[in-house]
Amino acid sequence: MNCFEAFQVKSGSKVQLDKIDASFKDCYKNREEAQPVIDKLDERIRAQQYLMYAEHKRSLLICLQGRDASGKDGTINHVLGAMNPQGCTVTSFKQPSKEEAAHDFLWRCHKVTPAQGHVAIFNRSHYEDVLIQRVHNMVPESIWSKRYDHINHFEQLLADHNTLVLKFFLHIDADEQLKRFKQRIDDPSKHWKISESDYTEASYWDAYTQAFEDILKKCSYSHAPWFVIPANHKWFRNLAIASIVADAMESLKMTFPKPSVDINEIKRKYHQLDKKELQEGLINTLPSKNK
Amino acid sequence: MNCFEAFQVKSGSKVQLDKIDASFKDCYKNREEAQPVIDKLDERIRAQQYLMYAEHKRSLLICLQGRDASGKDGTINHVLGAMNPQGCTVTSFKQPSKEEAAHDFLWRCHKVTPAQGHVAIFNRSHYEDVLIQRVHNMVPESIWSKRYDHINHFEQLLADHNTLVLKFFLHIDADEQLKRFKQRIDDPSKHWKISESDYTEASYWDAYTQAFEDILKKCSYSHAPWFVIPANHKWFRNLAIASIVADAMESLKMTFPKPSVDINEIKRKYHQLDKKELQEGLINTLPSKNK
Numbered sequence: 001m002n003c004f005e006a007f008q009v010k011s012g013s014k015v016q017l018d019k020i021d022a023s024f025k026d027c028y029k030n031r032e033e034a035q036p037v038i039d040k041l042d043e044r045i046r047a048q049q050y051l052m053y054a055e056h057k058r059s060l061l062i063c064l065q066g067r068d069a070s071g072k073d074g075t076i077n078h079v080l081g082a083m084n085p086q087g088c089t090v091t092s093f094k095q096p097s098k099e100e101a102a103h104d105f106l107w108r109c110h111k112v113t114p115a116q117g118h119v120a121i122f123n124r125s126h127y128e129d130v131l132i133q134r135v136h137n138m139v140p141e142s143i144w145s146k147r148y149d150h151i152n153h154f155e156q157l158l159a160d161h162n163t164l165v166l167k168f169f170l171h172i173d174a175d176e177q178l179k180r181f182k183q184r185i186d187d188p189s190k191h192w193k194i195s196e197s198d199y200t201e202a203s204y205w206d207a208y209t210q211a212f213e214d215i216l217k218k219c220s221y222s223h224a225p226w227f228v229i230p231a232n233h234k235w236f237r238n239l240a241i242a243s244i245v246a247d248a249m250e251s252l253k254m255t256f257p258k259p260s261v262d263i264n265e266i267k268r269k270y271h272q273l274d275k276k277e278l279q280e281g282l283i284n285t286l287p288s289k290n291k
Numbered sequence: 292m293n294c295f296e297a298f299q300v301k302s303g304s305k306v307q308l309d310k311i312d313a314s315f316k317d318c319y320k321n322r323e324e325a326q327p328v329i330d331k332l333d334e335r336i337r338a339q340q341y342l343m344y345a346e347h348k349r350s351l352l353i354c355l356q357g358r359d360a361s362g363k364d365g366t367i368n369h370v371l372g373a374m375n376p377q378g379c380t381v382t383s384f385k386q387p388s389k390e391e392a393a394h395d396f397l398w399r400c401h402k403v404t405p406a407q408g409h410v411a412i413f414n415r416s417h418y419e420d421v422l423i424q425r426v427h428n429m430v431p432e433s434i435w436s437k438r439y440d441h442i443n444h445f446e447q448l449l450a451d452h453n454t455l456v457l458k459f460f461l462h463i464d465a466d467e468q469l470k471r472f473k474q475r476i477d478d479p480s481k482h483w484k485i486s487e488s489d490y491t492e493a494s495y496w497d498a499y500t501q502a503f504e505d506i507l508k509k510c511s512y513s514h515a516p517w518f519v520i521p522a523n524h525k526w527f528r529n530l531a532i533a534s535i536v537a538d539a540m541e542s543l544k545m546t547f548p549k550p551s552v553d554i555n556e557i558k559r560k561y562h563q564l565d566k567k568e569l570q571e572g573l574i575n576t577l578p579s580k581n582k
Contacts, residue, residue: 054483076377085371086364086381086414123377185558191550192345199561259482267476270490279465279496 003243007227009220022173024230031235041242042082048249053087055254058162059114063125066170069180078238092123105129135207148218155224165224170231294534298518300511313464315521322526332533333373339540344378346545349453350405354416357461360471369529383414396420397445426498439509446515456515461522
């Protein structure tokens with residue numbers, strides 16, 4: 001199936017999350033069956049990222065959102081595993097610092113958008129400001145209700161600067177979330193990061209559903225689409241996202257820049273010398289058509 | 292062999308790079324034989340980095356230096372491949388920007404040192420300011436000669452803030468460098484990054500040797516040691532560096548922080564509920580000893 005088409009939220013359309021099967025896994029029986037497909041997708045992403053870095057004209061911003069334990073960290077490990085870390089940055093948006101809170105809500109995100117040739121991954125993002133802030137009434141509706149427009153204008157600005165913006169909602173259901181919380185409890189190396197708020201947040205399940213559905217309806221555009229990814233199966237989540245990223249990057253039809261030097265001239269000038277001649281600087285006495 | 296001991300530059304000792312075999316590969320015949328060893332080292336690094344992130348008390352700074360084509364990029368791909376990218380940053384130090392050049396030479400490096408719990412990798416580093424700047428007389432000796440002390444003080448400051456500083460010189464010989472330049476010429480997907488300066492820099496081989504040897508003599512301390520890594524064989528380079536990083540991190544004897552909540556209490560309170568009760572917020576009516 002074409003994941004890009006299948007999971008993309010069409011602009012302005014109403015998504016009902018509880019109607020979407022979070023355990024969907026297409027035609028695959030299990031992880032083993034999917035792995036060769038994932039490996040090939042990773043190869044395509046690796047090649048495209050190298051090309052993006054070389055071309056130095058476009059950039060890619062990946063935003064990951066989802067409930068607690070929906071797999072944002074695992075997704076980042078997988079997507080980045082397919083990329084050269086030198087062309088990538090990951091930013092985790094947590095509770096705003098004092099300095100961040102003293103600016104508009106897009107300020108801290110804008111600072112870390114990807115430069116030409118680079119990939120940036122947002123672990124949570126500017127969408128937190130219409131999620132947790134809305135659900136917990138941290139700002140009044142008169143404030144958060146204006147933010148959807150600000151977000152759309154911001155993403156349009158990025159797109160106009162040749163940034164491909166891909167936004168993924170990792171869709172798990174409540175049973176899966178509870179199962180993952182239990183796995184944390186059973187793993188002593190994870191106890192340090194358990195907090196009571198993981199559980200108390202779960203009681204806001206419906207309020208978050210409403211907030212996510214509003215985002216999907218108001219902020220999905222062809223230049224910055226949202227995708228709802230069935231994420232109960234971690235391997236299918238990885239497959240779907242890798243497939244969308246690979247397709248989207250290839251659709252940019254990027255090309256290698258022309259060499260800045262004449263490769264044949266370089267061959268003639270330097271690769272007929274031995275290392276001693278190179279080191280002794282004889283090269284400087286050779287004629288060069290570039291000088 | 293113990294790579295940490297074998298390749299560490301003892302404080303104040305004189306290193307003669309041309310006496311060190313860049314093709315050294317210990318007892319290993321080839322990459323295939325070394326791979327299982329490398330895989331185990333990567334596992335140890337992965338575990339240690341998770342622990343560092345959880346403990347949130349210490350940090351790790353890895354500096355990579357070496358001549359053109361010595362494998363800095365490849366090393367980063369390998370070391371980072373063993374780590375969770377969210378706890379890591381990579382900074383490549385290129386020609387200073389106007390803003391950077393308007394500050395002291397350590398300014399741009401200090402900004403990107405690792406926070407507690409994090410790992411930072413420097414692709415080139417503050418040592419460029421006693422390498423290229425010295426070799427090409429970009430600043431007078433009266434300036435660069437003072438920088439060794441500044442560097443030592445800076446690294447002492449980091450060490451005093453519980454930053455483990457590990458510095459690797461990737462040692463290749465001139466034959467290997469020329470071989471790698473030829474491989475670039477033979478690979479069309481690499482033509483875009485070939486520049487004539489790769490070749491003209493090679494004529495400064497001896498001046499760089501001198502500059503590297505001075506660094507190794509003046510700036511290797513037990514709190515921030517230099518290692519000279521035989522790097523003609525990429526797989527041996529990876530093995531040696533992974534071994535040093537794993538040993539050094541384990542020597543910190545890091546431990547998981549205590550959970551901020553009472554795990555048994557969490558189990559009792561939440562994991563006997565079903566998801567519906569959780570969502571309906573019944574939890575808020577349960578007695579909690581934390582409240």
